[in-house]
Amino acid sequence: DTGVSQDPRxxxxxxxxxxxxxxxxISEHNRLYWYRQTLGQGPEFLTYFQNEAQLEKSRxxxxxxxxxxxxxxxxxxxxxxxEQGDSAMYLCASERKTGTGGSPLHFGNGTRLTxx
Amino acid sequence: AQSVxxxxxxxxxxxxxxxLLRCNYSSSVPPYLFWYVQYPNQGLQLLLKYTTGATLVKxxxxxxxxxxxxxxxxxxxKPSAHMSDAAEYFCAVTRPSGxxxxxxxxxxxxxxxxx
Numbered sequence: 001d002t003g004v005s006q007d008p009r010x011x012x013x014x015x016x017x018x019x020x021x022x023x024x025x026i027s028e029h030n031r032l033y034w035y036r037q038t039l040g041q042g043p044e045f046l047t048y049f050q051n052e053a054q055l056e057k058s059r060x061x062x063x064x065x066x067x068x069x070x071x072x073x074x075x076x077x078x079x080x081x082x083e084q085g086d087s088a089m090y091l092c093a094s095e096r097k098t099g100t101g102g103s104p105l106h107f108g109n110g111t112r113l114t115x116x
Numbered sequence: 117a118q119s120v121x122x123x124x125x126x127x128x129x130x131x132x133x134x135x136l137l138r139c140n141y142s143s144s145v146p147p148y149l150f151w152y153v154q155y156p157n158q159g160l161q162l163l164l165k166y167t168t169g170a171t172l173v174k175x176x177x178x179x180x181x182x183x184x185x186x187x188x189x190x191x192x193x194k195p196s197a198h199m200s201d202a203a204e205y206f207c208a209v210t211r212p213s214g215x216x217x218x219x220x221x222x223x224x225x226x227x228x229x230x231x
Contacts, residue, residue: 004159031216040125042206042221043160056213091159097216102148102167105219107159 002026004108006092012114013082020078021111025094032075033105034067035091036060043091049075050097082115089113120207120222128228135179135194137225139207142188148217149190150208151181154224160206166190177201202229 005024013019025032030051035043046065047057051072061067064082069075079086089112093105123138141147148167152160164175171183181192190207206224210217 033219035221040223042120042208042223045218045220048216048218050216055216056218093159102165102210104150104162104165105160107152107161109157109159112157 004092004094004106006090006108006111008111009109010112010114012116015084015115016081018078018080019082019113020076021090021092021113023075023077023092023108025074025092026096026106029094029096029106030072031095031097032069033093033095034075034077035093037089037091037110038087046077079113082113084115087113087115120209120220122205122207122222122225124225125223126226126228128230129197130230131199132196135192135197135201135227137192137205137207137227139181139190139192139222140188141190141207141209143209143211145212148210149181149183150210150219151175151179151190151192152206152208152221154204154206156203163192163205197227197229199229199231202227 007022033048034046037043047067049069064080067077089110091110093107095103119142121140150165151163154160164173166173166183174180179194204224207222208219210219
């Protein structure tokens, strides 16, 4: 178990630029989640995948956001035309599907995005 | 819809004192409940979870939590705080979604431990 890896750890970008984040989950985990966390708040659900299928997207995920998980392995989260309100910590988590809701999530250390 | 309320954005205790972090949930189905801890600039780590069975669950680092259905609560306790317990703590409840379960998190409680 090498843990969930996220890259980069920090990203500073100018408003209007596009950014892409990568997440490598624990290898035997077939579910992958993206959350967003702003200062003083808990993680807010954005989207999740089971294998390569994106099964649910939050209303927080505007048209400028897109996530992929090709071949059910790593995942990318892209934000187009970034806005200052996109500044947050983006957390990735993976889970081994057990058929119940009792499996914990394993989180990466996050990517902190700052939009100037 | 499932939701989580954590009472108190900050809790301050002295080293060696009892830690009590409060969590209330609303759920239309029997819940799965979790506590996670987050240290600065890190992701969340699981402290403990309740799925079924015994309502008092023990976790890592001496923490425990009790599921009280009648009170819809899942408060986190530790008998004696250590300086190393200073961190952000999040309560979470899972909600069903098309055959899966999506964790919903509370806003978090920052635990401050004084020497």
